[in-house]
Amino acid sequence: MALGGQLFARPGPGFFLCVYTAQMLWIKTLHIVFVASWFAGLFYLPRIFVNLAEVPPGSEAERQRLLTMARRLMRFTHLLMVPALALGIGLWAGYGIGWGPGQGWMHVKWLAVLLVLGYHHVCMRMLKRFERGENRRSEGWYRVFNEVPVLLMLLIVSLVVVKPTDWGGFLTDWLWGLLVLAVFGGLAWWRRR
Numbered sequence: 594m595a596l597g598g599q600l601f602a603r604p605g606p607g608f609f610l611c612v613y614t615a616q617m618l619w620i621k622t623l624h625i626v627f628v629a630s631w632f633a634g635l636f637y638l639p640r641i642f643v644n645l646a647e648v649p650p651g652s653e654a655e656r657q658r659l660l661t662m663a664r665r666l667m668r669f670t671h672l673l674m675v676p677a678l679a680l681g682i683g684l685w686a687g688y689g690i691g692w693g694p695g696q697g698w699m700h701v702k703w704l705a706v707l708l709v710l711g712y713h714h715v716c717m718r719m720l721k722r723f724e725r726g727e728n729r730r731s732e733g734w735y736r737v738f739n740e741v742p743v744l745l746m747l748l749i750v751s752l753v754v755v756k757p758t759d760w761g762g763f764l765t766d767w768l769w770g771l772l773v774l775a776v777f778g779g780l781a782w783w784r785r786r
């Protein structure tokens with residue numbers, strides 16, 4: 594597709610008009626790739642915390658091996674976060690996507706992104722606590738903590754894809770989704786016991 598791009602209009606209460614240029618679509622492609630890679634780190638770090646919390650006292654070599662893995666992954670996750678956010682901000686500020694009336698999805702997305710940043714920060718602090726040998730939490734706690742980025746990613750992706758204007762309907766869909774997740778999660782937990 595040449596730079597001219599195609600016109601994308603969304604009718605209804607959240608009406609907006611946006612030119613989908615090739616350049617913008619490439620930025621969006623890179624945004625999605627970096628976001629997915631950033632989240633891979635956010636999913637895997639707490640898995641290492643689960644293993645760290647399970648290390649028996651005295652197994653110093655194993656503890657150090659896991660700590661090295663976590664440090665490397667944390668560095669890599671930091672690096673991936675920067676282009677993921679910069680490209681997202683570029684799409685928002687440079688192309689005006691999510692601006693104007695009826696674009697509440699973008700406000701909620703900003704809020705969710707702040708929560709993801711908070712989660713990332715908490716992971717950093719947890720790693721420092723493991724390094725100092727001060728962890729008091731169980732492996733089960735870290736397994737539950739591991740589910741938080743899954744929910745945040747689901748929320749953000751559903752916001753950018755659906756771009757809800759009917760918030761009641763969006764919330765109802767979410768409640769049904771959470772119910773299904775709770776049933777499957779409960780079944781998985783029951784089988785593991």
Ligand code: HEM
Pocket residue numbers: 621624625628677678679680681682683684685690691706709745746749750753754
């Ligand atoms: C500073 C943070 C971010 C900003 C400002 C931002 C902004 C944007 C904008 C403006 C778009 C274009 C939407 C469209 O074309 O309709 C977009 C697309 C997208 N964003 Fe972000 N984003 C950010 C972070 C994230 C994060 C953390 C995720 C994932 C968890 C994410 C996932 C996506 C996806 C999947 C798309 C493609 C949606 C589609 O084309 O259907 N973004 N983002």
